[in-house]
């Protein structure tokens with residue numbers, strides 16, 4: 573067989589190494605040993621898929637390709653210890669790693685563009701060096717169930733959906749990310765996780781659970797909802813620059829939270845919900861809030877509630893406290909326009925409970941509350957459940 577016929581044959585079966593080609597047309601290049609990760613083409617037109625076997629082991633270096641037009645997928649190759657590439661600049665599809673039990677480090681120093689990062693159950697992964705500062709744009713990032721304790725060297729500029737969950741050793745996540753166009757989901761990492769987005773100016777949905785702190789100093793607009801739920805070590809929350817949310821503001825079941833402040837927030841186009849944050853006695857962090865396009869539901873151990881600028885509520889207004897809030901109710905009664913039902917009561921032991929499976933469950937406004945809460949947060953909750961948690965980093 574001539575050399576050219578050998579090349580054709582290899583290309584035809586999509587088996588990989590093609591010498592002296594600047595482009596590899598195979599729809600899938602299969603890598604079955606570390607040596608096969610040296611691929612002699614600048615552009616891989618299809619995907620690179622590693623075999624899920626122990627033969628691909630130790631330090632694996634992907635060398636040669638600058639562009640992978642399809643995916644880079646490695647699943648169940650349990651003996652890989654490190655994964656490195658200094659050539660790969662672009663992955664047109666997914667960068668998917670799953671069940672690589674021995675993988676301790678990922679090092680892709682030239683990577684500038686990848687459509688989707690999906691890293692799940694990498695439970696030895698301790699270090700990631702990734703991307704070029706301020707260049708990398710990723711549509712979707714999900715990092716779940718790893719040993720990462722920092723995301724310091726994971727550099728990106730813009731991310732569509734960023735999900736970081738079940739990374740039990742992650743205690744600090746600071747990222748220079750400037751925008752999250754769709755969703756930020758943080759759930760079930762180390763309970764003391766401190767999350768900081770010093771440069772973030774725009775975000776879609778923010779759904780943060782189980783963190784100690786969340787810092788968003790420059791964030792001005794949220795094109796979805798902001799949900800803070802079960803952040804049991806969080807004592808205070810401040811959104812200093814936020815002026816408007818396209819959907820709801822919802823703060824629920826945060827055991828230690830005693831100070832919440834949205835000093836510039838003028839309007840939420842969804843509802844405003846506080847429920848069962850039992851340490852939050854004074855709710856006075858909304859000095860500029862004028863308009864709530866949904867319902868206002870405030871249930872807690874409040875002694876004082878101040879909403880001095882509020883003059884338009886398009887849904888119901890339901891305030892209930894375990895404590896005496898007669899003075900606050902007298903003030904709140906003065907709100908100009910409340911289109912839905914108005915209720916403001918104190919000294920109700922069940923004030924923290926609401927919705928379909930809690931509390932006295934007797935009144936219609938509970939149903940409305942529940943609809944409002946579930947209506948907004950359900951898709952995000954389902955997404956979290958489906959993947960068992962998410963996480964992302966920068």
Ligand SMILES: *[C@@H]1O[C@H](CO)[C@@H](O)[C@H](O)[C@H]1NC(C)=O
Pocket residue numbers: 624647648671
């Ligand atoms: C990888 O391993 C998991 C769990 O053992 C299994 O469910 C999955 O089917 C495997 N995937 C592949 C591509 O072999």
Ligand SMILES: *[C@@H]1O[C@H](CO)[C@@H](O)[C@H](O)[C@H]1NC(C)=O
Pocket residue numbers: 789790812813
């Ligand atoms: C609000 O954002 C501006 C820049 O847009 C910044 O200069 C200012 O420090 C921010 N405010 C706070 C309280 O961080």
Ligand SMILES: *[C@@H]1O[C@H](CO)[C@@H](O)[C@H](O)[C@H]1NC(C)=O
Pocket residue numbers: 808810831832833
């Ligand atoms: C609550 O937080 C705001 C903003 O950080 C701060 O100005 C205010 O003093 C705090 N209030 C209390 C009672 O700690």
Ligand SMILES: *[C@@H]1O[C@H](CO)[C@@H](O)[C@H](O)[C@H]1NC(C)=O
Pocket residue numbers: 850851873894921922
């Ligand atoms: C909130 O009020 C309920 C009902 O009175 C009470 O059982 C609970 O201990 C209070 N929580 C705090 C933190 O004071």
